Amino acid sequence: MDSEKNYCLITGASNGIGKALAEECTNRKLNLFLVALPESGLEELSKHLAKINGNDIQCLSIDLTEMDAPKKVYNYAKTNNLIIDKIINNAGVGGFGEMADQKESEVDTMIMLNIRATTLLTYYFLNDLKKLPHAYILNISSFGAFVPIPKKSLYAATKSYILFFSRALNTELKGTNITVSSVHPSGVATNPRLKKSMQKASMVAKITTLDSSEVAKIAIDGMIKNKKLIVPGIATQFFYIVGLMLPHGIVLRIIRKVFSKNS
Numbered sequence: 001m002d003s004e005k006n007y008c009l010i011t012g013a014s015n016g017i018g019k020a021l022a023e024e025c026t027n028r029k030l031n032l033f034l035v036a037l038p039e040s041g042l043e044e045l046s047k048h049l050a051k052i053n054g055n056d057i058q059c060l061s062i063d064l065t066e067m068d069a070p071k072k073v074y075n076y077a078k079t080n081n082l083i084i085d086k087i088i089n090n091a092g093v094g095g096f097g098e099m100a101d102q103k104e105s106e107v108d109t110m111i112m113l114n115i116r117a118t119t120l121l122t123y124y125f126l127n128d129l130k131k132l133p134h135a136y137i138l139n140i141s142s143f144g145a146f147v148p149i150p151k152k153s154l155y156a157a158t159k160s161y162i163l164f165f166s167r168a169l170n171t172e173l174k175g176t177n178i179t180v181s182s183v184h185p186s187g188v189a190t191n192p193r194l195k196k197s198m199q200k201a202s203m204v205a206k207i208t209t210l211d212s213s214e215v216a217k218i219a220i221d222g223m224i225k226n227k228k229l230i231v232p233g234i235a236t237q238f239f240y241i242v243g244l245m246l247p248h249g250i251v252l253r254i255i256r257k258v259f260s261k262n263s
């Protein structure tokens with residue numbers, strides 16, 4: 001199989017970590033199939049990236065929370081003969097606040113995007129991936145996947161879903177040509193405004209926050225090395241290991257304290 005004809009699918013590629021992943025893949029001369037919301041500047045970004053290394057960049061503007069959107073993404077790849085050998089499920093939304101105060105539409109969007117779109121895209125492409133010499137699935141989760149987080153209860157739960165789905169699928173596919181990785185960043189300064197505000201945040205937030213370009217590089221390196229769990233940054237890795245060693249009840253108490261301050 002000619003790897004030059006293969007494509008890396010990235011969802012939520014117009015901004016933040018997804019855009020940084022698209023840039024990182026462009027630097028590595030990968031052909032890309034980028035997906036993001038309509039009017040997100042995706043076409044301009046695709047044209048810009050295509051000029052850098054001459055790799056082919058295809059894009060599709062679509063709202064992934066629509067019922068038939070994951071199937072449309074798959075159909076676009078098939079119709080245009082794009083051989084997808086890497087799937088990066090990055091598109092996701094967050095939120096902060098008590099569960100009872102969330103709007104129904106926000107709750108629905110988070111489940112449809114963070115869970116449903118990721119699951120169905122993986123599902124639709126899986127049998128095609130099995131036919132390739134090697135294929136990768138990279139799911140962008142969060143540090144929030146490791147602990148239940150009050151006032152981010154749904155978000156953290158969707159990211160735990162991504163963690164467990166990825167780990168189980170990776171085990172299910174052991175010995176095949178497909179590896180599944182999940183990425184668990186803590187804070188990511190996706191734009192200069194966030195970067196500035198994170199500098200004013202707590203010491204823990206300051207030392208664990210990375211730029212989106214750093215996260216993208218670590219994520220792609222980890223995926224290529226078939227790492228199943230990718231925790232970007234030494235400080236975040238430190239807190240991950242501490243979290244594993246402490247009794248669960250103590251971790252929950254610390255998390256409750258940290259997040260009650262952010263109200």
Ligand SMILES: NC(=O)c1ccc[n+]([C@@H]2O[C@H](COP(=O)([O-])OP(=O)(O)OC[C@H]3O[C@@H](n4cnc5c(N)ncnc54)[C@H](OP(=O)(O)O)[C@@H]3O)[C@@H](O)[C@H]2O)c1
Nearest residue numbers: 012013014015016017036037040063064090092142187188
């Ligand atoms: N930033 C962090 O601190 C952080 C930390 C841990 C994990 N993460 C995870 O990393 C991923 C990316 O986060 P981010 O901070 O980079 O987010 P972001 O800056 O808000 O970018 C999200 C991307 O997804 C697209 N998108 C949003 N809703 C969509 C929909 N319904 N259909 C299709 N595309 C949609 C956005 O398009 P538009 O440009 O049109 O909005 C954008 O390209 C998420 O899964 C997030 O949970 C982020």
